[in-house]
Amino acid sequence: MVIYKSRDKNTTQDCESRTIQNGGILFETCRGYSNIEFGIKNTMETKFTVASVAKQFTAFAIMILHDKGLLQLDEKANCYLPPNMQLPSEITVHHLLSHTSGLHNNYNFEDDFYVGEDRKPYDKERFFRDWVIRKPIKKPGEEFEYNNSNYNLLAWIIEYVSGQTYNEFLQENIFLRIGMTNTIFDNGQNIIPNKADNYMHDYGKLVRVPYTNNLYSIGAGAFVTNCDDLQNWYECLKNRGILSEYAYGIYLSENKNNYCYGLERYEEDGTIKYAHGGDMLGVSAYTQYFFDEDICIIIISNTESLDQYRFGNGIAAILHNKQAPVSCRADEIFLSPEELEKYTGTYLHGKIQIEQKNGKLYLVRVNQNIHIELYCVGKDRFKRRYEEQQTIHKLMSEGDRKPSVWGYELINKQFV
Numbered sequence: 219m220v221i222y223k224s225r226d227k228n229t230t231q232d233c234e235s236r237t238i239q240n241g242g243i244l245f246e247t248c249r250g251y252s253n254i255e256f257g258i259k260n261t262m263e264t265k266f267t268v269a270s271v272a273k274q275f276t277a278f279a280i281m282i283l284h285d286k287g288l289l290q291l292d293e294k295a296n297c298y299l300p301p302n303m304q305l306p307s308e309i310t311v312h313h314l315l316s317h318t319s320g321l322h323n324n325y326n327f328e329d330d331f332y333v334g335e336d337r338k339p340y341d342k343e344r345f346f347r348d349w350v351i352r353k354p355i356k357k358p359g360e361e362f363e364y365n366n367s368n369y370n371l372l373a374w375i376i377e378y379v380s381g382q383t384y385n386e387f388l389q390e391n392i393f394l395r396i397g398m399t400n401t402i403f404d405n406g407q408n409i410i411p412n413k414a415d416n417y418m419h420d421y422g423k424l425v426r427v428p429y430t431n432n433l434y435s436i437g438a439g440a441f442v443t444n445c446d447d448l449q450n451w452y453e454c455l456k457n458r459g460i461l462s463e464y465a466y467g468i469y470l471s472e473n474k475n476n477y478c479y480g481l482e483r484y485e486e487d488g489t490i491k492y493a494h495g496g497d498m499l500g501v502s503a504y505t506q507y508f509f510d511e512d513i514c515i516i517i518i519s520n521t522e523s524l525d526q527y528r529f530g531n532g533i534a535a536i537l538h539n540k541q542a543p544v545s546c547r548a549d550e551i552f553l554s555p556e557e558l559e560k561y562t563g564t565y566l567h568g569k570i571q572i573e574q575k576n577g578k579l580y581l582v583r584v585n586q587n588i589h590i591e592l593y594c595v596g597k598d599r600f601k602r603r604y605e606e607q608q609t610i611h612k613l614m615s616e617g618d619r620k621p622s623v624w625g626y627e628l629i630n631k632q633f634v
Contacts (some may be wrong), residue, residue, distance in 0.1 A: 232249065232250020232251055232252070232260055232414070232417070232519060232520050232521055233248070233249070233250060233260070233266075233502070233517060233518060233519030233520070233521075233524055233526075234246075234247075234248040234260060234262065234264065234266070234444075234445050234516075234517075234518055234519075235445075235504075235515065235516055235517035235518065235526075235529065235530075235533075239511070239512060239513045239514075239537065240512045246262065246445075248260045248261060248262055248264070250520075250521075252264045252412070252413075252414035252415065252520065253414070253415050254415070254417065254424060255415075260414060260520075261412075262444070262445060262446070263400075263412050263444060263446075264412055264413075264414050264444060265400055265410060265411075265412050265413045265414065265442045265443060265444045266413075266414050266442065266443065266444065266501070266503065266518040266519065266520055267404065267413075267414075267416060267439075267440065267441070267442055267496075267498075267500075267501050267503075267520070268439075268441055268442070268443055268448075268496045268501070268503040268518055269435075269439045269440075269495075269496030269497055269498040269501045269503055270366075270438060270439050270494065270495065270496040270497070270498075270503075271441070271448075271494055271495070271496040271503045271504070271505055272437075272438065272439050272440065272441040272496070273369050273437075273438060273439075273480040273494060274451075274479075274480035274481050274494055274505075275388055275392065275441065275451075275480070276369050276372050276373060276376070276388075276437045276438070276480060277315055277369075277372070277469065277478075277479035277480030277481075278392060278460075278461070278469065278479075278480065279372075279376050279387060279388055279391065279392065280311065280315060280372055280375065280376065280479070281461050281465045281466075281468065281469050281479070282391050282392070282460065282461065283375075283376065283379055283380065284465060284468075285461055285462050285465045288379050288380075289311060289375070289379055290311070291310065291311045291312045291315070291468070292310050292311070292312055293310060293311060294307055294308075294309070294310060295309050295310055295311050295313070295314055295371065295375065296309075298311065298375045298378055298379050299371070299374060299375060299378060300374075300378055302343060303342075303343070303346050303351075303374065305319075305321070305351065305371070306354055306358070308357075308358045308359075309321070309354075309358045310358070311372075311375065313358045313359055313368075314368040314369070314371050314372050314375075315368070315372065315479040315480070316362070316473040316474060316477055316478075316479065317362050317363060317364050317365055317368055317474075317475075317477055318358065318359050318360070318361065318362055318363075318473070318474055319354070319358050319365070319367075319368050320354040320355060320356035320357055320358045320359075320360065320361070320363070321350065321351075321352075321354050321355075321365060321367050321368065322349075322350070322351075322352035322353065322354065322355060322367070323355075323363060323365040323366075323367065324349045324350070324352075324366075324367065325365075325366060327566055327569050327570065327624065327626070328566070328569075329349075331349055333428055333430060333499075333584045333585055333587075334585065335348075335349065335434075336430045336431055336434040337428075337429055337430055337431060338431065339431070340431050340433035340434060342374070345370075345434065346374075349367070350367045350370065350371065361474070362473075362474040362475035362477060364477075366435070366438035366439070368438075369437040369438035369480075370434075370435075370436055370437050370438055371437070372437050373436040373437025373438075374436075374437070376388075376437075384403065384436055384437065385402065385403040385405075388403070389402075391460075392454075392460070393447075395460065396450050396451065396453070396454045396459075396460075397447075397450050398443070398447040398450050398451060399447070400412075400442075400443055400444045400446065400447045401441060401442065401443040401444075401447045402441070402442055402443075403432075403436070403440055403441055403442075404432050404440050404441065404442045405432060405433060405440075406431060406432040406433065410442055412444075413442055414520040415500075415520065416499065416500025416501055416520045416521070417500050417520060417521050418499060418500045418521060418522055418523075418588065419523065419588075419590065419591070419604040419605075420587070420588050420589055421575075421580070421589045421591070422591055422603070422604065424521070426500075427499040427500035428499060428584050428585075428587050428588070430499065435498075439496065439498060443518075444518070445516050445518065448505060448514075448516045448518075449514065449516065452505075452507055452514040452516075455492075455507060455509070456507070456509050456512065456514075469481075470483065470492065471483075478492070480494065481493065481494050481507075482494060487538075489508065489510070489511070489538065490508070490509070490510060491506055491507070491508055491534070492506070492507040492508075492509070493505060493506045493507070493530070495526060495527060497522065498522075499522065499584070500520060500521060500522055501519070501520065501522060502517070502518075502519040502521065502522050502523075502524040502525075502526040503517065503518045503519065503526060504516075504517045504526040504527060504529070504530045505517075506530050506533075506534055508534070513534075513537060515530050515533050515534060517529055517530055522605070523604050523605050523606060524606060525545065525605070525606035525607050525608065528543055528545055528606065528608070531543060545606060545608070548595040548596075548601060549595065550593045550594065550595065551594040551595060551596065552594070553594050555574060555577055558574045558577070558578075558579050559574060560621065561574075561579060561613050561621045561628075562574050562579075562631065563628050563629070563630050563631040563632065563633075564628070564629055564630040564631075564632065564633055564634045565621075565622065565623045565624075565626040565627065565628055565629065566626045566629075567629075567634050568585070568586075568634070569583075569585075570582070570583065570623055570624065570626055571586065571633050572592075572613075572621075572623065573589070573633070575589075578591055578593075579591070579592045579593075579594075579600065580592065581602075581611070581623070582633075586633070590602055590604075590605075591603040591604065592611060595610065596610075598612060598613050598614035598615075598621075599611070599612055599613070600613060611623065
């Protein structure tokens with residue numbers, strides 16, 4: 219087992235990571251703070267929010283119900299949902315598990331759900347009615363689209379079919395059975411010992427992440443866990459001790475876009491890897507499983523500056539005697555305030571702006587609460603200063619008359 223942590227002096231991530239090989243610990247370490255305000259450092263017992271890494275737990279719970287004969291994967295999802303929460307009739311449980319339902323995806327720039335509606339008190343029926351059951355955008359089964367609503371619905375199916383809360387069912391049928399005593403659904407109210415707070419950068423300084431109501435992530439995220447528990451989870455999947463062999467085969471079978479049920483499957487040079495990442499405000503998480511070689515890589519962090527995918531793939535490359543991808547900071551090109559000014563203004567009303575302050579350029583997000591510094595690395599090309607991500611924001615392409623961000627053109631030089 220390896221726990222890997224960046225030693226790059228230019229990074230500030232707080233995290234743990236672990237790789238398991240043949241049941242032994244090759245190396246482990248952790249760094250940073252679980253709570254900056256009180257100077258509490260991360261330890262191997264620290265519990266982290268793992269965002270969408272939780273989807274594999276939800277999918278596994280559905281397979282338990284399937285093994286018990288309580289639901290069929292190719293049956294209409296409506297058979298397992300309350301009468302007041304019915305979907306278009308063609309959508310099956312399989313469509314939800316494989317992200318092929320075609321349902322409206324409320325995590326987009328135009329809607330007001332992300333860091334807006336999801337800050338409000340949780341009302342399951344209203345959430346379903348106003349945000350999940352909007353007109354489907356695609357025919358079920360035709361295309362893959364990663365959508366948290368699919369896994370919200372699976373959590374509600376678990377509750378309706380089992381008669382237990384989502385957390386109760388997973389605790390009883392998975393976590394307590396395999397010794398995952400540090401794993402729990404974070405409802406935003408319960409006190410969770412040793413839980414790390416989440417941080418991000420605003421104007422270059424670490425701040426607490428903006429509040430969101432975790433209950434809106436039911437089934438899709440909001441679990442808190444640590445490396446020890448995730449190692450137990452890997453052992454559970456590797457040893458196939460809870461589900462029937464038939465159910466494991468379905469759970470780990472690839473559907474569209476490399477997606478199985480709550481896990482992605484990749485094959486490279488004869489090596490099969492299962493993986494899933496987790497990204498949200500102040501959270502970076504990644505798990506990789508190589509069952510044939512008995513290797514597991516776990517990376518969990520309480521900032522989003524970390525490029526957990528590069529780290530994970532780098533560890534995997536080293537263990538397979540390959541060259542790890544190299545991360546290097548691009549040379550900065552300094553621009554004058556007049557040159558920066560052409561990018562400033564509103565790109566999407568109330569959602570996406572770029573501002574200049576003290577000679578620096580900031581991408582403004584999260585209802586104007588978070589200001590992400592951009593630095594120039596080429597003509598009209600910018601990177602985020604405090605994030606290891608390799609994505610370049612190309613603010614103007616050849617022939618463009620106006621700057622654009624994520625496909626949205628500059629529409630107003632003022633903030634609106």
